[in-house]
Amino acid sequence: xxxxxxxxxxxxxxxxxxxxxxxxxxxxxxxxxxxxxxxxxxxxxxxxxxxxxxxxxxxxxxxxxxxxxxxxxxxxxxxxxxxxxxxxxxxxxxxxxxxxxxxxxxxxxxxxxxxxxxxxxxxxxxxxxxxxxxxxxxxxxxxxxxxxxxxxxxxxxxxxxxxxxxxxxxxxxxxxxxxxxxxxxxxxxxxxxxxxxxxxxxxxxxxxxxxxxxxxxxxxxxxxxxxxxxxxxxxxxxxxxxxxxxxxxxxxxxxxxxxxxxxxxxxxxxxxxxxxxxxxxxxxxxxxxxxxxxxxxxxxxxxxxxxxxxxxxxxxxxxxxxxxxxxxxxxxxxxxxxx
Ligand code: SAH
Numbered sequence: 001x002x003x004x005x006x007x008x009x010x011x012x013x014x015x016x017x018x019x020x021x022x023x024x025x026x027x028x029x030x031x032x033x034x035x036x037x038x039x040x041x042x043x044x045x046x047x048x049x050x051x052x053x054x055x056x057x058x059x060x061x062x063x064x065x066x067x068x069x070x071x072x073x074x075x076x077x078x079x080x081x082x083x084x085x086x087x088x089x090x091x092x093x094x095x096x097x098x099x100x101x102x103x104x105x106x107x108x109x110x111x112x113x114x115x116x117x118x119x120x121x122x123x124x125x126x127x128x129x130x131x132x133x134x135x136x137x138x139x140x141x142x143x144x145x146x147x148x149x150x151x152x153x154x155x156x157x158x159x160x161x162x163x164x165x166x167x168x169x170x171x172x173x174x175x176x177x178x179x180x181x182x183x184x185x186x187x188x189x190x191x192x193x194x195x196x197x198x199x200x201x202x203x204x205x206x207x208x209x210x211x212x213x214x215x216x217x218x219x220x221x222x223x224x225x226x227x228x229x230x231x232x233x234x235x236x237x238x239x240x241x242x243x244x245x246x247x248x249x250x251x252x253x254x255x256x257x258x259x260x261x262x263x264x265x266x267x268x269x270x271x272x273x274x275x276x277x278x279x280x281x282x283x284x285x286x287x288x289x290x291x292x293x294x295x296x297x298x299x300x301x302x303x304x305x306x307x308x309x310x311x312x313x314x315x316x317x318x319x320x321x322x323x324x325x326x327x328x329x330x331x332x333x334x335x336x337x338x339x
Contacts, residue, residue: 020248020249022041032176032177032187034175035175040165042253043165043252043253045249046251048125051127058236058237059239062159065310066307067293068289068311069102072285073106073218074106074107075335077106077110078109078154079113081115089117090215091118091120092106092110093119093148094121094122095145095155095202096160098131099135100121100135100139103139104136107119119139121142146209152215153209153213153217154215157220159220162255164196164198166233167196167197168231169192169195170191175187177245183245194256194258200262203262204265204266207267208267211329213328214330215328216334217326217327218323219324220323221321222321223258225274225322228258232256235253259322269326269327270327270331272339275323276321276322277312278314278317278318283335290305
């Protein structure tokens with residue numbers, strides 16, 4: 001990635017003020033802002049102007065660890081498409097494609113299986129759109145899920161929902177972010193419960209599209225399958241955790257995804273069970289894929305094994321990351337996510 005600067009971003013936003021100043025002025029004028037508003041403002045700035053991914057950036061995602069990840073997602077989508085009768089109007093779609101790595105790896109497998117459909121990305125960051133257009137020439141861009149074309153979707157979303165804003169609640173009181181003159185501070189502390197109207201709206205829009213036009217969606221993210229409470233808002237900068245209130249817009253703000261809430265919001269389509277990323281990738285044959293890759297690249301055998309362990313081992317990404325599939329009721333279940 002030579003054409004995009006790693007974070008922190010080199011230039012202030014168009015307003016001429018940093019997001020920190022913007023939030024301060026907003027709090028001075030209207031009082032403390034919700035955690036969701038704070039997170040949305042910080043992330044909009046963060047993703048808009050730089051490339052946060054990879055070794056030089058702030059964090060590394062599964063598709064950046066190994067091509068095996070995107071290849072297996074692509075194989076699962078191609079398999080569902082084949083069992084649906086290979087509809088020629090289906091399109092590959094992705095939410096928040098990052099550098100476009102997952103899409104490029106998935107599409108290589110899907111093209112090999114005969115899929116010839118168009119590619120549609122939902123992405124708001126101009127900097128990342130640039131990278132995606134290079135990784136996947138011909139991709140079309142959209143700001144919102146609702147703008148995807150009225151076609152059956154073969155959709156992937158990896159680490160998209162965790163970047164969408166969460167609200168935090170202590171009892172019935174919404175937790176807000178204030179500014180005391182020297183820095184940002186939370187208005188209340190206590191036992192925290194998180195909700196996310198922004199995620200619910202995205203899941204509902206995706207489900208509505210699938211119910212109307214057909215297709216399947218694979219959503220992968222870190223989080224829990226339901227019932228948990230607690231503060232999961234975190235900031236990651238330079239591959240280390242940092243204070244979410246320290247420098248809004250300069251670190252990646254995420255919160256764990258509540259998969260039960262996502263499933264509830266996906267009204268109108270069939271929703272799979274939730275499976276851990278490690279067991280899903282093993283079921284899909286990452287072992288065989290790793291052996292085949294190593295046979296062709298003997299010098300890479302160690303690295304390929306290490307990547308597989310990083311993606312699948314319970315102590316690494318294998319258990320914290322989870323997979324869920326949404327689909328039109330008449331479409332087949334995604335492999336490894338059958339009822
Ligand atoms: N899927 C990629 C990138 C994950 S980072 C990977 O696995 O490597 C989150 C991605 O979602 C980035 O591409 C970011 O720009 C995008 N994004 C974040 N909030 C968004 C929003 N509200 N609408 C559309 N895209 C968003």
